[in-house]
Amino acid sequence: MPYRFSFKKYRLPLRVPLxxxxxxxxEREGLILRLEDDQGTVGFGEIAPIPWFGTETMVEAxxxxxxxxxxxxDELLDKTPERYGCVRFALAQARSVSSATASTSRLPVxxxxxxxxxxxxxxxxxxxxxxxxxxxxxxxxxxxxELGILDDLLAQIPAHTKLRLDANGAWNRRxxxxxxxxCADRPIEFVEQPVAPAxxxxxxxxxxxxxxxxxxxxxxxxxxxxxxxxxxxxxxxxVIKPALAGPLHEVIDWIxxxxxxxxxxxxxxxxxARSAILSAVLDQPLSRRALGFGVGEIFGDRRWxxxxxGPLIDNGCLAQTPGEELWNALN
Ligand code: MG
Numbered sequence: 001m002p003y004r005f006s007f008k009k010y011r012l013p014l015r016v017p018l019x020x021x022x023x024x025x026x027e028r029e030g031l032i033l034r035l036e037d038d039q040g041t042v043g044f045g046e047i048a049p050i051p052w053f054g055t056e057t058m059v060e061a062x063x064x065x066x067x068x069x070x071x072x073x074d075e076l077l078d079k080t081p082e083r084y085g086c087v088r089f090a091l092a093q094a095r096s097v098s099s100a101t102a103s104t105s106r107l108p109v110x111x112x113x114x115x116x117x118x119x120x121x122x123x124x125x126x127x128x129x130x131x132x133x134x135x136x137x138x139x140x141x142x143x144x145x146e147l148g149i150l151d152d153l154l155a156q157i158p159a160h161t162k163l164r165l166d167a168n169g170a171w172n173r174r175x176x177x178x179x180x181x182x183c184a185d186r187p188i189e190f191v192e193q194p195v196a197p198a199x200x201x202x203x204x205x206x207x208x209x210x211x212x213x214x215x216x217x218x219x220x221x222x223x224x225x226x227x228x229x230x231x232x233x234x235x236x237x238x239v240i241k242p243a244l245a246g247p248l249h250e251v252i253d254w255i256x257x258x259x260x261x262x263x264x265x266x267x268x269x270x271x272x273a274r275s276a277i278l279s280a281v282l283d284q285p286l287s288r289r290a291l292g293f294g295v296g297e298i299f300g301d302r303r304w305x306x307x308x309x310g311p312l313i314d315n316g317c318l319a320q321t322p323g324e325e326l327w328n329a330l331n
Pocket of ligand 1: 166168192193217218239
């Protein structure tokens with residue numbers, strides 16, 4: 001079936017710039033695409049790449065969209081290469097018949113805690129608003145200092161809450177071994193990406209040598225990466241950012257088929273992509289772990305941020321027709 005096809009670019013300053021392994025991230029660029037079938041049914045999809053995380057670039061995404069022209073057949077959309085995970089996510093989103101979920105489930109959200117000693121100031125605020133799961137960025141400062149702060153943090157954190165650590169691949173094998181030894185007898189839900197994605201043998205070795213659960217994040221940008229790690233016998237968790245991974249229905253099929261232990265996580269996308277993701281995870285049990293969508297207000301613009309995300313997600317967190325509204329807001 002041929003679709004009428006068009007797309008628009010967006011560029012939004014982040015309300016608070018994010019510190020990443022590649023410096024400060026101050027502005028989110030992305031694309032919204034629109035597909036209209038011959039029945040007049042319109043669908044929207046969001047492309048929100050993070051090139052330094054291993055996705056296609058904006059230039060590459062735009063290039064492939066231009067090749068689609070004004071009218072594009074299904075078959076050509078289906079030929080979008082695997083490595084264009086963000087484009088493939090958006091095309092699948094625009095083509096899916098998205099009905100609002102009737103789900104009454106509520107899923108917990110993990111609050112993101114700042115690196116360093118600042119964490120001790122922010123934790124009580126997050127507890128106060130009701131968060132029960134937390135993620136703390138580590139591997140940023142001196143390891144000895146951070147291990148000391150970890151002890152202070154664990155002393156403050158109530159027993160019924162969960163704490164996960166994210167090293168963003170910053171450790172070498174020795175640092176990682178030291179941390180994982182310290183975590184062994186502590187209540188840590190899991191440690192995310194202890195060493196860089198290239199260190200595959202080290203990742204597998206650490207996962208088998210220590211009792212603490214490990215999670216892959218930077219290592220599994222695309223669904224195909226997660227499948228490959230599964231084939232290698234990865235015994236831990238997969239952090240999946242659906243907006244980067246490829247078609248959402250393929251991610252869901254994979255989880256249902258393989259019972260992969262998954263944490264869903266934000267790619268700093270707008271409410272358009274996020275509502276599609278949250279709708280899917282509310283619809284059926286896919287993960288028992290708190291969602292990595294505790295990123296707060298990203299843009300400081302209600303249209304793009306969508307409904308407020310607090311300690312629990314339910315279908316009130318889904319924007320109703322974000323595609324139409326955002327499309328019309330763009331030139
Ligand atoms: Mg991570």
